[in-house]
Amino acid sequence: MERNIQVLVVDDSAFMRKVITDMLNSDPRIHVIGTARNGEDALLKQKQLRPDVITLDVEMPVLNGLETLKKMMNEDPCPVVMISSTTKEGTENTLIAMEYGAVDFVAKPSGAISLDLDKVEKEIIEKVVLAAKAKLKQATPTKPxxxxxxxxxxxxxxxxxxxxxxxxxxxxxxxxxxxxxxxxxxxxxxxxxxxxxxxxxxxxxxxxxxxxxxxxxxxxxxxxxxxxxxxxxxxxxxxxxxxxxxxxxxxxxxxxxxxxxxxxxxxxxxxxxxxxxxxxxxxxxxxxxxxxxxxxxxxxxxxxxxxxxxxxxxxxxxxxxxxxxxxxxxxxxxxxxxxxxxxxxxx
CATH class of the missing domain: 3.40.50.180 (Methylesterase CheB, C-terminal domain)
Structure with a gap:
C-alpha cells in the first residue's frame, strides 16, 4: 500500500486549521502531520516535519503567505496549495503565488473564515493529492x-x-x-x-x-x-x-x-x-x-x-x-x- 501523503496545514485561524485538517484526514490517502499559525511557524514546522505538501493561507500575520512561499521555494522547495480569498487583493496575491511556484490554489467560498468550506472539500483533497505528484523544478530546454x-x-x-x-x-x-x-x-x-x-x-x-x-x-x-x-x-x-x-x-x-x-x-x-x-x-x-x-x-x-x-x-x-x-x-x-x-x- 502507498504511503500516505504527509501534509502541513498553515492558516492563522484555529477554526480554519481544524476544518482543513479534518477534511484532509477524511481521505485515506492523506495524513495531516502538523499545523502552523503563521509563516514563521510554517518554515520551522517544515524543517521539523518534512511534509510532502503544504496548504498555505495567502493572508496571515507575522510572515504572510507570499513571503513564506518565497522563502520556501528559495530555501527548501515543497509542493504548496494556496488557500485564497476571492477579494481583489486575494486574487492578485494568489496569482503572484503561482509565479513564485505554488502548484495550485483553492478559493475560499466566503471570506477569510469560510464557515461553508465544505463546498470545496473535494477540490482541496484532489489538489493536495495532485500537488504531491507535481514537479517543482523546470528542466532547461532541450531540442524540441x-x-x-x-x-x-x-x-x-x-x-x-x-x-x-x-x-x-x-x-x-x-x-x-x-x-x-x-x-x-x-x-x-x-x-x-x-x-x-x-x-x-x-x-x-x-x-x-x-x-x-x-x-x-x-x-x-x-x-x-x-x-x-x-x-x-x-x-x-x-x-x-x-x-x-x-x-x-x-x-x-x-x-x-x-x-x-x-x-x-x-x-x-x-x-x-x-x-x-x-x-x-x-x-x-x-x-x-x-x-x-x-x-x-x-x-x-x-x-x-x-x-x-x-x-x-x-x-x-x-x-x-x-x-x-x-x-x-x-x-x-x-x-x-x-x-x-x-x-x-x-x-
Whole structure:
C-alpha cells in the first residue's frame, strides 16, 4: 500500500486549521502531520516535519503567505496549495503565488473564515493529492521534438491566424513564460482558456497585461478580435469564436461544463474547427486531465491547424499535453520557455 501523503496545514485561524485538517484526514490517502499559525511557524514546522505538501493561507500575520512561499521555494522547495480569498487583493496575491511556484490554489467560498468550506472539500483533497505528484523544478530546454516541417500548414496563406492556448494546473506561471515574450507586432489574436474560478481570470489578465508588450484582457461577450491582443476566457464561462463577414467575435456562454470544466479548451477548439477562414496555432500546456484533446482532433480533421504541446520537462503536471501527444496529431513538443518564439515564427 502507498504511503500516505504527509501534509502541513498553515492558516492563522484555529477554526480554519481544524476544518482543513479534518477534511484532509477524511481521505485515506492523506495524513495531516502538523499545523502552523503563521509563516514563521510554517518554515520551522517544515524543517521539523518534512511534509510532502503544504496548504498555505495567502493572508496571515507575522510572515504572510507570499513571503513564506518565497522563502520556501528559495530555501527548501515543497509542493504548496494556496488557500485564497476571492477579494481583489486575494486574487492578485494568489496569482503572484503561482509565479513564485505554488502548484495550485483553492478559493475560499466566503471570506477569510469560510464557515461553508465544505463546498470545496473535494477540490482541496484532489489538489493536495495532485500537488504531491507535481514537479517543482523546470528542466532547461532541450531540442524540441518536431514531427513535421515547422511551416507546413501555413505556406503562402492569406487566412487570419489565431493562436489558441489551453492550460490548467501550473498554467498561470506557464502563461507568464509565454505571453510576456510574444512581441506586440504579432499578427494574430490569442485566445486563452485557463481553468480558473470566477474572479481570478480578471486578475490573471490584469497581471499578464502589466507584464506584457501585447494587450491582455479578460474576454467579454461580443469582443471583436484584434491582432496583438490576448483574450482570457472568463472564469465560469465557455469561450467560442463567431464569424460575421470578415470579422471574428468572441461569444461567451453558460452551457454545461465539459469534463467538469467551464471554460473548456475542447469547447474553444471545436468552435475554431467550424470556421474555414482561419488557421489555428493550437497550444496545449501544463495541466491535469485531457481537456483540449477532443477539440484538437476536430481542429485537425476540419481546419488548418498547427499543434504545439508543452514538453514534459517543463510541465508542472504533464496531463493535458501528454493526452494530446498520444493522438499523434501534435506537430511539435516544446519547452515552455521556447513556445513564444515558435508562435512568433509561425505568424
Amino acid at each position: 521534438i518536431i514531427s513535421k516541417s515547422l511551416y507546413q500548414p501555413f505556406v503562402k496563406s492569406q487566412k487570419q491566424k489565431i493562436i489558441a492556448i489551453g492550460t490548467s494546473t501550473g498554467g498561470p506561471k506557464a502563461l507568464k513564460d509565454v505571453i510576456t515574450k510574444v512581441p506586440a507586432t504579432v499578427s494574430a489574436p490569442i485566445l486563452v482558456v485557463q481553468h480558473m474560478p470566477v474572479g481570478f481570470t480578471k486578475s490573471l489578465a490584469d497581471r499578464l497585461n502589466s507584464l506584457s508588450s501585447i494587450t491582455v484582457k479578460e474576454a467579454k461577450d461580443g469582443d471583436l478580435l484584434e491582432n496583438g491582443t490576448a483574450y482570457i476566457a472568463p472564469g465560469g464561462y465557455h469561450l467560442v469564436l463567431r464569424q460575421v463577414e470578415s470579422s471574428f467575435f468572441i461569444k461567451t456562454h453558460l452551457e454545461e461544463p465539459r469534463r467538469g470544466h467551464r471554460p473548456s479548451v475542447d469547447v474553444m477548439y471545436e468552435s475554431l474547427s467550424t470556421i474555414s477562414d482561419i488557421e489555428t496555432i493550437a497550444v496545449i500546456m501544463t495541466g491535469m486531465g485531457a481537456d483540449g484533446t477532443e477539440g484538437l482532433m476536430k481542429l485537425k480533421q476540419t481546419a488548418s491547424c498547427y499543434a504545439i504541446a508543452e514538453s514534459e520537462e517543463s510541465c508542472v503536471v504533464f496531463g493535458m499535453p501528454k493526452a494530446a501527444i498520444k493522438t499523434k496529431l501534435v506537430d511539435e513538443v516544446v519547452h515552455v520557455q521556447d513556445i513564444a518564439e515558435r508562435i512568433s515564427r509561425l505568424v
